Amino acid sequence: MRFISFTSASLSALTGLILVGVTYAPAASAQAFEKDWMFSANVARTSIDRETSGTPWHAVTDQSKTSFIGSLSWFATPNLSIRASYEFGAEMRSSNRCPPDTACTLIAVHEQGDMESLQLVLVPEFDLTDTTFVFANLGIARTTVDTQQQLPRYSSTDFIYGAGVGYRLSRNWRASLEYVTSGDDYQSVRLGLALRF
Numbered sequence: 001m002r003f004i005s006f007t008s009a010s011l012s013a014l015t016g017l018i019l020v021g022v023t024y025a026p027a028a029s030a031q032a033f034e035k036d037w038m039f040s041a042n043v044a045r046t047s048i049d050r051e052t053s054g055t056p057w058h059a060v061t062d063q064s065k066t067s068f069i070g071s072l073s074w075f076a077t078p079n080l081s082i083r084a085s086y087e088f089g090a091e092m093r094s095s096n097r098c099p100p101d102t103a104c105t106l107i108a109v110h111e112q113g114d115m116e117s118l119q120l121v122l123v124p125e126f127d128l129t130d131t132t133f134v135f136a137n138l139g140i141a142r143t144t145v146d147t148q149q150q151l152p153r154y155s156s157t158d159f160i161y162g163a164g165v166g167y168r169l170s171r172n173w174r175a176s177l178e179y180v181t182s183g184d185d186y187q188s189v190r191l192g193l194a195l196r197f
Contacts (some may be wrong), residue, residue, distance in 0.1 A: 038081070040176075040194035042069040046089055047187045048115060048145060054152035057096040057106055061145050061154060065089045067115065069190060073123065081123045083137070087188075089115040094147050094154075113146040113153075117186075119160060131168045135178070137161065143186065158182040164190075172196050 047064040067089030073081040091112040098104040121139025128134060138161045145154040164178025176192045 036075050038073040038075070038194050038196040040069075040071045040073065040192045042071070042190040042192035043067075044069055044087070044188045044190040046087070046115070046189075048089075048092055048143075048185070050145070050154055050156070050185050051097075052145075052152045052154040053099070057104070057109075057151075058099050059094050059147060059151040059154065060097050061092055061094045063093045065092055065115070067188070069192075071192075071194075073194075079125055081125075083119075083121050083123050083139075085117075085119040085121075087115075087117040087119065092145050094145065094151050096151060109150050111147040111149065111151050113148060115143065115145045117141050117143040121160065125166070133166050133168070134163070135166060135176075136163045137178070137180065141182065141186070156185075158186065160186065162188075 044067045045064055046067040049062045050060070052059040052061075067087050069085050069087045071083050071085040073083040075081045092115045093110065093112050095111075096106055096109040098106060119139060119141040121137040123135050123137045125133050125135035139159075140157060141160045142157050143155070147153060160180055160182045162178055162180035164176050166174050166176035168174045172195055174194045174196065176190075176194065178190050178192070179188070180190065181187045
């Protein structure tokens with residue numbers, strides 16, 4: 001298992017964005033603050049690079065796959081929402097390896113399993129124009145990768161963070177492109193469509 005690390009400067013910058021999002025409320029956003037909830041659907045290219053300790057081997061998942069994400073957001077202020085998401089990716093490939101610094105002889109085992117991730121993040125957003133905005137996110141994710149029979153199941157709770165750009169197609173519809181990561185282990189590029197209601 002790898003532990004995620006990112007610089008304190010990165011964390012401070014993201015925390016600053018969230019604090020600004022709580023207090024920053026331009027007139028245009030205030031006028032649009034009529035809908036308190038939003039549902040979004042995303043298609044993503046997600047990369048998993050993780051190790052799971054087992055006996056007598058390690059299971060290693062190192063693959064990029066298409067995943068699908070459904071999210072429900074609640075807007076606490078015109079410029080800050082809390083987003084809960086479920087992500088699913090089918091048939092992530094895992095294989096076995098010797099534990100680090102250990103010499104062993106293994107019969108190759110390759111298995112495919114489903115990846116699931118539950119995520120809870122804060123999302124501050126900032127208007128660039130009446131229709132275009134940028135946003136950041138910072139939160140936690142509980143991710144699992146299920147294998148089939150022999151390799152151990154992977155599960156981990158990680159800090160996740162990222163940023164994106166969005167476009168308001170109409171009063172209630174918006175499209176977005178964003179990048180979310182936990183460091184080296186989890187990376188996801190997402191294209192989304194959302195309905196605010």
